[in-house]
Amino acid sequence: MKIAIMAGDGIGPEVVGQALKVLRLVAPQAETEEAPVGQAGIDARGKPLPDETLALARRVDAILFGSVGVADEASIPRERRPGTGLLQLREALTLYANFRPAFMFPELIGASTLKPEVVDGLDLVILRELNGDVYFGKPRGFETNEKGERVGFNTMRYSESEVERIAHAAFRAARKRRRKVCSVDKANVLETMQLWREVMTRVGREYPDVELSHLFIDAASMSLMRNPKQFDVIVTGNMFGDILSDAAAMLTGSIGMLPSASLGVDRKGLYEPVHGSAPDIAGQDVANPLAAILSLAMMLRESFELEDKARQVENAVRTVLAQGYRTGDIYQPGTRRVGTTEMGDAVVQALRAAA
């Protein structure tokens, strides 16, 4: 088990630190090596994805990633933006399938902004395509128009083979769940998405045991708030998946609860919380580390086929929630407010107690 640790920026190192404590306990044999990425990569090596970091990523079986980003980064040129390091890593390793499960822990029902009956029992996964779309499409850039104004432009693109591989990933995932796929697009307006829907429908015929439905992104956003329990697997493009998954996070109480796995052509995966570097709370030991810890559980399951260990970690998270431990983002009166480190320690304690 060779694992690269890329803690990144802001709360990244704080939450990854807790996941590492859990890893040491459940898989002491794992070999880990740290590497800088994001602003940490720029500070150490002048690039958001230093060559040494990419070389390490290629050597290991799995990557545990924290988060990258600094406050006010919109004006920074792309090659020096922290998030570019993460995008380059996803592209270089062809991590095209980004699984973002949203699961309702019963203890957190009151922490959701939605009514309990709407979210009780919620269990869906957003499968976000991660290598294409307007994120990577060319041409892109800035130009000057005939009026002398600056114009920014990007291109939304998907090839048939890109849609095919994410479609197969969605149907395969649905077979392990409730056999329902909802493909989310904007086929009523965009050619890219017309192609997306055609290919989804075609691939869907190879999985007659899986029910396929389609929604436009605007209506899907509404349905996700109105009746999220109707969904099993939601498959969508890079941009819509980015947005929908943050929305889905809120159904579960906090973005600090949502893990993710980015997988490619082999078992190598990158595992990271869905949240970002949260500059507003960084360095205060208040961030919720459970998304990072649940991302580690996904790693144990997907990259190392350690289903038992993954379950143990997930059960330990359930236990600490039942015991009343809450970071600020999921705090409710009557529960016990703890910091990042204390939450990590509680999970370790729960694992020890269950052993």
Ligand code: NAD
């Ligand atoms: P964010 O996810 O960092 O934060 C959004 C809000 O959620 C903030 O109020 C933050 O305090 C809160 N939050 C996030 N994670 C939390 C946690 N674990 N516990 C408690 N509260 C938490 O999104 P943002 O503010 O839009 O972006 C900040 C930076 O992070 C930007 O530079 C952005 O590009 C980057 N970002 C990186 C990733 C990634 O590394 N995968 C993902 C999203 C955003």
Ligand code: IPM
């Ligand atoms: C995410 C983030 C990234 C994305 C940024 C930081 C590049 O928001 O992982 O969800 O947009 O993919």
Ligand code: MN
């Ligand atoms: Mn995002």
